[in-house]
Amino acid sequence: MHHNRFDSHRLCIAPMLDWTDRHARFFLRLISPHARLYTEMVTSNAIIHGDAERHLAFDHREKPLALQLGGSQPEQLYRACRIAGNYPYDEINLNVGCPSDRVQSGRFGACLMADPALVADCVKAMQQGSDCPITVKCRIGIDEQDDMAFLQQFIETVSQSGCNTFIIHARKAWLSGLSPKENREIPPLHYHRVYAIKQHFPALNIVINGGITDARQSLAHLAHCDGVMIGREAYQNPYHLCQQEALLFGNNHCPGRRQIADAMLPYIEQQLQAGARLHHITRHMLGLFAGQPGGKAFRRYLSQHAHRADAGPDTLLQALALVHDSSSL
Numbered sequence: 001m002h003h004n005r006f007d008s009h010r011l012c013i014a015p016m017l018d019w020t021d022r023h024a025r026f027f028l029r030l031i032s033p034h035a036r037l038y039t040e041m042v043t044s045n046a047i048i049h050g051d052a053e054r055h056l057a058f059d060h061r062e063k064p065l066a067l068q069l070g071g072s073q074p075e076q077l078y079r080a081c082r083i084a085g086n087y088p089y090d091e092i093n094l095n096v097g098c099p100s101d102r103v104q105s106g107r108f109g110a111c112l113m114a115d116p117a118l119v120a121d122c123v124k125a126m127q128q129g130s131d132c133p134i135t136v137k138c139r140i141g142i143d144e145q146d147d148m149a150f151l152q153q154f155i156e157t158v159s160q161s162g163c164n165t166f167i168i169h170a171r172k173a174w175l176s177g178l179s180p181k182e183n184r185e186i187p188p189l190h191y192h193r194v195y196a197i198k199q200h201f202p203a204l205n206i207v208i209n210g211g212i213t214d215a216r217q218s219l220a221h222l223a224h225c226d227g228v229m230i231g232r233e234a235y236q237n238p239y240h241l242c243q244q245e246a247l248l249f250g251n252n253h254c255p256g257r258r259q260i261a262d263a264m265l266p267y268i269e270q271q272l273q274a275g276a277r278l279h280h281i282t283r284h285m286l287g288l289f290a291g292q293p294g295g296k297a298f299r300r301y302l303s304q305h306a307h308r309a310d311a312g313p314d315t316l317l318q319a320l321a322l323v324h325d326s327s328s329l
Contacts, residue, residue, distance in 0.1 A: 006205040008064070009165065009227030011218070011248050012036045013234045014209060015068040015093070015137070017180075023276070024284040025062045026267055028234060030260045032241040034249045035230075036064045041095050043108065044071035044080035056087045059267075066091035068137070070098065070108040072118065074125035081129030091165075092130055094122055096138040099173035099183035110173035113142050116157035123161040135165035137209075140193050141172035148193060155197055155204070165205040167229055168194045184231075195224035215243040222248070237290045257288055261320055265313050278311040285316075294323035 013020065013028055015038035025037045042055045047069075058065060067089045071077045081092055096119055098109030112119050119136065126134045136158055140151050155166060171187040178186060189211050198206040207227035212218060218228040233240060242254035255263070268281055282302045289295035301319040305311055 006165075006226035009036055009167075009205060009207045009229075010034070010222070011244055012167070012207060012209075012227055012229040013038060014229050014231035015039060015041055015066075015095070016231060016235070017041060017098075019235055019284075021280075021284075022058050022062065023271070023281040024235070025065065026059055027260075027264060027281075027284050028238060028241065029062055030255065030263050031238055032245055034245060034251065035241065036066060036090070037062055038066045038068050038093065041068045041070045041098060042080075044069055044073070044076040047080040047083050048076060052083050052086075056084055058087065060088070063088070064090040066093050066135070067132075068093045068095055069126070070095045072107045072112055072122065074118075074121045077122050078125040078129040081126045081132075081134075084132075085130055089132055091135055092126060092132045093135045093137055093167070094119070094126065096136055097167075097169050097173070099139075099175065099178065099180050110139050110142050111175055113138055113154055113173075114145065116154045119154075120158050120161040120163075123158060123163045127162060133165065134163055135167065136163055137167040137169070139169050139171060139173045140190055143172075143175055146172045148196060151193060151197065152200060155201060159201065159204060164203070165207070166197070167207040167209055167227075168197065170194050170208060170210040191221070191224075198225050214240065215247040218244055219247055235284065236287050238285075238287055239290070257292065258320065258323070261285065261288060261316065265316065268313050268316065272312060277307070277309075278315055279307040282306040282316060282319075289323050292323065297322040 011034055013035050017040050020038060020040050028037060046055055067084055069077060069080055069092060084092060095109055096112045123134050170189045170191050170193065173183050191208065194206065194208045206225045207229050208221050208225045209229035212228055212230055213233040221228050239257055245251040245254060271281060286299045286302060289298045298319045301322055305315050
């Protein structure tokens with residue numbers, strides 16, 4: 001149907017802090033077999049000095065899966081990649097896009113765009129520490145450094161390290177004055193700049209991110225880029241990924257919403273036995289019936305009951321009883 005040597009990233013689900021944990025990814029994978037999923041950002045420090053298993057473990061059914069790292073010290077990123085090598089990730093991505101100014105020790109995220117040579121060194125160290133492809137997620141600019149020349153110079157320098165995949169959020173980041181949430185909404189989107197990068201660097205795999213909410217938009221972007229990355233829409237309205245699957249991959253076998261919820265039940269059993277709480281899993285499912293009759297009641301029931309200590313699969317079944325789902329008839 002489509003032929004592109006960069007098909008690996010045709011559809012990606014963005015790394016989202018406090019959101020794309022392993023439960024969310026297991027759930028999203030049931031809806032979208034083809035999407036490349038990303039972990040929440042994990043700092044190199046957390047992996048080296050923290051509970052690596054808690055940060056890095058995942059279910060093999062989540063693959064293809066990328067680990068996103070935050071950090072700015074090549075030696076630490078190297079060590080984090082060595083540890084991550086014990087887990088079968090398909091890619092390790094360096095966060096050069098998060099608008100947070102600093103986390104614990106040292107700079108990471110969007111402020112690194114001001115130092116492309118350091119980013120290139122980070123990428124090289126990560127390549128030495130890992131057999132996975134190393135990729136970079138960035139913005140189109142930061143603060144007043146916000147023109148095509150700045151972005152081009154950044155991509156040029158970092159790609160010389162051997163990085164050939166760039167995920168570009170088509171907004172700049174303000175490093176002070178805006179919260180991370182405001183930085184996702186207030187700076188205007190400039191999609192054409194990402195298209196221009198692909199034109200200027202045709203050999204690179206360029207993925208566009210920011211404000212994409214439906215599959216027709218994705219197709220329009222794919223005329224100019226190699227891939228699209230979906231953020232908020234993937235959790236506010238996860239079932240829309242069926243349309244993405246149909247239009248981007250010709251996959252018309254999307255399970256019904258109810259089927260997806262049913263497929264979560266054995267996973268929920270298994271995770272509760274391993275010590276998870278129901279709410280940790282079902283919070284990712286709240287938008288499953290968005291726009292459907294009973295969808296609000298489903299959401300409300302889970303929000304009110306799933307956090308109780310004794311909540312189990314029955315709680316989900318009771319919520320499902322409130323829904324009239326046309327997609328599974």
